[in-house]
Amino acid sequence: MVDTLILTLTDKLAAAREAARVLATATTAQKNQALRSIADAVVNNAPRILAANQQDLARGRESGMAAGLQDRLRLDEERLASLSAAVLEIVALPDPIGDVVRGSSLENGLKLTQVRVPFGVVGAIYEARPNVTIDIAALTLKSGNAVVLRGGSAAENTNMVLVEVIRSALDAAGMPAGAVQTIDEFGREGAQQLMRARGFVDVLIPRGSADLINTVVAESTVPVIETGAGVVHVYLDESADLEQAVEIVHNSKVQRPSVCNALETLLVHESAAARLLPPVLARLRESGVTIHADQRTLAVFSDAIPATDDDWATEYMSLDLAVRVVDDLDEALEHIRQYSTHHTESIVTNDIARAERFLAEVDSAVVMVNASTRFTDGGEFGFGAEVGISTQKLHARGPMGLSELTSTKWVVRGSGQVRG
Amino acid sequence: MVDTLILTLTDKLAAAREAARVLATATTAQKNQALRSIADAVVNNAPRILAANQQDLARGRESGMAAGLQDRLRLDEERLASLSAAVLEIVALPDPIGDVVRGSSLENGLKLTQVRVPFGVVGAIYEARPNVTIDIAALTLKSGNAVVLRGGSAAENTNMVLVEVIRSALDAAGMPAGAVQTIDEFGREGAQQLMRARGFVDVLIPRGSADLINTVVAESTVPVIETGAGVVHVYLDESADLEQAVEIVHNSKVQRPSVCNALETLLVHESAAARLLPPVLARLRESGVTIHADQRTLAVFSDAIPATDDDWATEYMSLDLAVRVVDDLDEALEHIRQYSTHHTESIVTNDIARAERFLAEVDSAVVMVNASTRFTDGGEFGFGAEVGISTQKLHARGPMGLSELTSTKWVVRGSGQVRG
Numbered sequence: 001m002v003d004t005l006i007l008t009l010t011d012k013l014a015a016a017r018e019a020a021r022v023l024a025t026a027t028t029a030q031k032n033q034a035l036r037s038i039a040d041a042v043v044n045n046a047p048r049i050l051a052a053n054q055q056d057l058a059r060g061r062e063s064g065m066a067a068g069l070q071d072r073l074r075l076d077e078e079r080l081a082s083l084s085a086a087v088l089e090i091v092a093l094p095d096p097i098g099d100v101v102r103g104s105s106l107e108n109g110l111k112l113t114q115v116r117v118p119f120g121v122v123g124a125i126y127e128a129r130p131n132v133t134i135d136i137a138a139l140t141l142k143s144g145n146a147v148v149l150r151g152g153s154a155a156e157n158t159n160m161v162l163v164e165v166i167r168s169a170l171d172a173a174g175m176p177a178g179a180v181q182t183i184d185e186f187g188r189e190g191a192q193q194l195m196r197a198r199g200f201v202d203v204l205i206p207r208g209s210a211d212l213i214n215t216v217v218a219e220s221t222v223p224v225i226e227t228g229a230g231v232v233h234v235y236l237d238e239s240a241d242l243e244q245a246v247e248i249v250h251n252s253k254v255q256r257p258s259v260c261n262a263l264e265t266l267l268v269h270e271s272a273a274a275r276l277l278p279p280v281l282a283r284l285r286e287s288g289v290t291i292h293a294d295q296r297t298l299a300v301f302s303d304a305i306p307a308t309d310d311d312w313a314t315e316y317m318s319l320d321l322a323v324r325v326v327d328d329l330d331e332a333l334e335h336i337r338q339y340s341t342h343h344t345e346s347i348v349t350n351d352i353a354r355a356e357r358f359l360a361e362v363d364s365a366v367v368m369v370n371a372s373t374r375f376t377d378g379g380e381f382g383f384g385a386e387v388g389i390s391t392q393k394l395h396a397r398g399p400m401g402l403s404e405l406t407s408t409k410w411v412v413r414g415s416g417q418v419r420g
Numbered sequence: 421m422v423d424t425l426i427l428t429l430t431d432k433l434a435a436a437r438e439a440a441r442v443l444a445t446a447t448t449a450q451k452n453q454a455l456r457s458i459a460d461a462v463v464n465n466a467p468r469i470l471a472a473n474q475q476d477l478a479r480g481r482e483s484g485m486a487a488g489l490q491d492r493l494r495l496d497e498e499r500l501a502s503l504s505a506a507v508l509e510i511v512a513l514p515d516p517i518g519d520v521v522r523g524s525s526l527e528n529g530l531k532l533t534q535v536r537v538p539f540g541v542v543g544a545i546y547e548a549r550p551n552v553t554i555d556i557a558a559l560t561l562k563s564g565n566a567v568v569l570r571g572g573s574a575a576e577n578t579n580m581v582l583v584e585v586i587r588s589a590l591d592a593a594g595m596p597a598g599a600v601q602t603i604d605e606f607g608r609e610g611a612q613q614l615m616r617a618r619g620f621v622d623v624l625i626p627r628g629s630a631d632l633i634n635t636v637v638a639e640s641t642v643p644v645i646e647t648g649a650g651v652v653h654v655y656l657d658e659s660a661d662l663e664q665a666v667e668i669v670h671n672s673k674v675q676r677p678s679v680c681n682a683l684e685t686l687l688v689h690e691s692a693a694a695r696l697l698p699p700v701l702a703r704l705r706e707s708g709v710t711i712h713a714d715q716r717t718l719a720v721f722s723d724a725i726p727a728t729d730d731d732w733a734t735e736y737m738s739l740d741l742a743v744r745v746v747d748d749l750d751e752a753l754e755h756i757r758q759y760s761t762h763h764t765e766s767i768v769t770n771d772i773a774r775a776e777r778f779l780a781e782v783d784s785a786v787v788m789v790n791a792s793t794r795f796t797d798g799g800e801f802g803f804g805a806e807v808g809i810s811t812q813k814l815h816a817r818g819p820m821g822l823s824e825l826t827s828t829k830w831v832v833r834g835s836g837q838v839r840g
Contacts, residue, residue: 251838371834393827395815407813414791416664418671
């Protein structure tokens, strides 16, 4: 039983590797044709896809799945149309493969170029949202990679049909269907094996909850690109402009509280607390935000509940905000060092020296002055598509676009040179 | 006992982290001053360093250490002087920290820059050569990183004194001595803990044998930059120029056979075997190379021993060469796919279509046309210093210079922008 399993999973990885070889030298036109074929197929196969999705939803309801998760799992005609449109947007993006990163001519006449190439085989482990299946398949295809997908069991039927639809579309476009593989049928053991498939899978990208990501990071021997949680801070300096403070804090917290770039902890300079906190927090209360306040915050704004130590380390992903008054910039930096997940931090200030110190000393993927933390986003940064937001320091940091799904190789052109 | 150990190692990691914060905002002038201080100290403390090295060498001789390893372990006045000179060369290199990798202005007026920053704390695990202690300390310092060193037990006394000398030199230059730590005193358990210090150490760089590197890659939860072995191939195409073939193969194999960019397997197109192999292999035999030949090679060159299947997968690192005649470029590419360690491969050809196919389809860190594989080297590529040659696809691939010891952060400068 186990032998059969290993063999079949190995077969799928080998097929992905074989397809990756074809994709690595495919032209942009060929890849775009395949993407258009996928975009069409998602719409044309809507009845089949939605029927499978209904099965998953029914199973979810029976097992008492939370309403929020059911919503993430649900597909409808409109969502499929927007998924299809997203694939066409990827068609319009520049192809990173073949880009020359740098190059030089050496004294001996050797010509060096460092060129973008695909990773080869990308593994993706994710949870209930079946849109990730289309999204990751399209991004990896455009960047010349094959992909091995391991979706959540809650979306198993939907993902199975989506992968069939994608593979048929690839085949119709003259590209190898092996480029997109699912290993959902192997269950947890399949995920375990994917994490240990070093040498067969070039990079693993987990997408989903902090638990999922931590498990993959801890257990994988394949290199992982960690798309981490965001305990995101805004620090209101003594010199902060009141209107900027109100708008930036409100936007950072309220515009979309369930995502990783949303604000979770507000820090305020002691000398500015009485001036800034009442209007900043009143505006948040109007939008239904629960304030978890330290003692000095409660002294100037009473419509709040007392914060506990746990609050400083919590990524609420909801209309909750922890608020702390600090003595000065040093204490703000110390607080951020202790609790930040190194995703995004922003300072609101009119003091140039403090702005520069904050930018230099905060060790996060994105550091900001006088801007909403919600701007940490591949789309906002102009990347067109977003693979995720990396909170690790190796390979990619911050929003990842197509070029973060690539490696490089050095090409050396000579005319008989040997080393002296 | 274990508690004490954990505490003390944790203390060292915490001290490295603290020092990393100082280094991250140190100016190039401050870092160069510290490097000059180290270069002086290595020469000025020669008697102490050499006495410790004599102890290690005596211990090595008693335990029957091989002559080659003893040579790698040995320091003398001359070697110390050249180590000191190498540190001064690092002073002369451009500082990568603060380099703007890319940037843009968004429609809403936000200014984005992606800026090079240090990793923070680098871990290094290496073997008997104590020169690595100075080398890695200088490279990490220049790139603004703190470093935690775990050297081989054979060089324990030498490394202990070298680290003391470096730390005093840092202190004398007004930089935190905590920037350079050794954990040699914790033995194997210390190395194990270093590999699991995710969150405390940002990246781990193993340097040494394939066994060492494989162990670190398999056991580490800290991200690793793999500097891998080189089963390096040259393929002589049908159209190869005879003189180029002779010189490139000889240089690739003989110039320095013990390093990872040296040639290990020669492949030859069937139609060119009779023309090329006798002169190419005769030249190698003159230099004492043992030829491990397949049947078709033996048919045109008899001064060889028959190759076994193991030969194709062997990194000899000695004056040995495996030679195989292949039907065509396809078979050469297939052989390389099967046996290459993805380090360096070179084609010798005058056919432009075959050259381009080889460059496109060989999936290695460095691919070459008509050049010696010995050029895969940070110094030759113009990087000035070499941290190692990465054979992985994440973060860095091929020769690594100072900028491969850095991460990036995104800096966003606004004037009150919020997301709509």
